Amino acid sequence: MTNAEIIALADRYLFPTYARAPLALVRGAGARVWDADGRAYLDCFSSTVVTNLGHQHPAITRAIETQARLILQVSNLHYSEPQARLAERLVQRSFGDRVFLCNSGAEANEAAIKLARKYGHAEGGGRYEIITVLNSFHGRTLATIAATGQEKVRVGFEPAQQGFRYAAYDDLAAVEATLSPRTIAVMVEPIQGEGGIVTPAPEYFHGLRALCDRHRLLLIFDEIQTGMGRTGTFFAYEQLGITPDVMTLAKGLGNGVPIGAMLAAAPIAGVLDKGSHGSTFGGNALTCAVALAVLDVLGEEGVLAHCRAMGARLRAGLQALAIRHPIIRAVRGRGLLVGAELSELGGPVVERCLARGLIINCTANTVLRITPPLIISAEEIDEALAILDGALTA
Secondary structure (H helix, E strand, O other): HHHHHHHHHHHHHOOOOOOOOOOOEEEEEEEEEEOOOOOOEOOOOHHHHHHOOEOOHHHHHHHHHHHEEEEOEEEEEOOOOHHHHHHHHHHHHHHEEEEOOOOOOHHHHHHHHHHHHHHHHHHHOOEEEEEEEEOOOOOHHHHHHOOOOOOOOOOOOOOOOOOOEEEEEOOOOHHHHHHOEEEEEEEOOEEEEOOEEOOOOOHHHHHHHHHHHHHHEEEEEEEEOOOOOOOOOOOOHHHHHOOOEEEEEEEOOOOOOEOOOOOOEOHHHHHHHOOOOOOOOOOOHHHHHHHHHHHHHHOOOOOOHHHHHHHHHHHHHHHHHHHOOOEEEEEEEEEEEEEEEEEEOOHHHHHHHHEEEEOOEEEEEEEEEEOOOOOOOHHHHHHOOOOOOOHHHO
């Protein structure tokens, strides 16, 4: 099928819930993808920060092939070796003591919300409210749109689920002012992805940790976008000098295979007991085998260091472009989670990049989100910058 045929078929039968680019991708390799008409593109979007290891990574392909010859799905009423091994590896790599496996970032955040509420009831006093921050993004379910600090995602789905209060991001005093006797947790992204690649000072997170300790609150980190090496370490919290109580993961954990995870430290993790939560496909044998391969590759010497080096190269290149193109107001991010804030809408720039063979994204209306695979080469970084330069000139 051609691009036009695939687009026409999708537009005829799918709900129109996405603002899609006029592009039907059919194949990928490394940091390149190809559309149905055979045109190649440099992928600096990674399918919404998912394909951290690029396309057709041999370790991922091998894990899929090997597990597919064994068993794909094991009910959570039985045990599965890939699931048990993945939980062990995630605990070994993090602060967590227990892992709940699910299918997506929204489900991981739902699990964290349920854990916080159950913890509030378990310790007495009936605390259940969770403070989140403005311009955050935590998912598209009814609970996670209520947790998201953007009113636009709740329009048409009212009444919103109760139990969430919002404070300004990177503003410790605002969080403290939002506390109530019903507060049980604070939930934040280490870097706001959908909110515009907003990166607070580390002091903000140190203050949040102290605030949560002082008021006996859980600190929940949504690392759906920042986790799995995207910021140059396995998890973004490792760069902040503090440890949360709960962390959620998804996106890069499966490199394209749907999987999510919620990790919690003891004794908090103990409140989710038998029958309190579940998922039919969560911890699926195939997805867990792939996630184990992702962890293996990220643990190889040089992968995370390469991410940090390529991120520094990308940010330096964007700062050089800002000298020639004053439309670029700011460059920010860590590792290969990078944003270039513009002084006008970014959509037209994204379209011009696409026409020139570069896939990027615009978030928060004016921020170019540039998130290539962690395995991208220096030459490909320079190629992306040259294409962006041409798009900005045009």
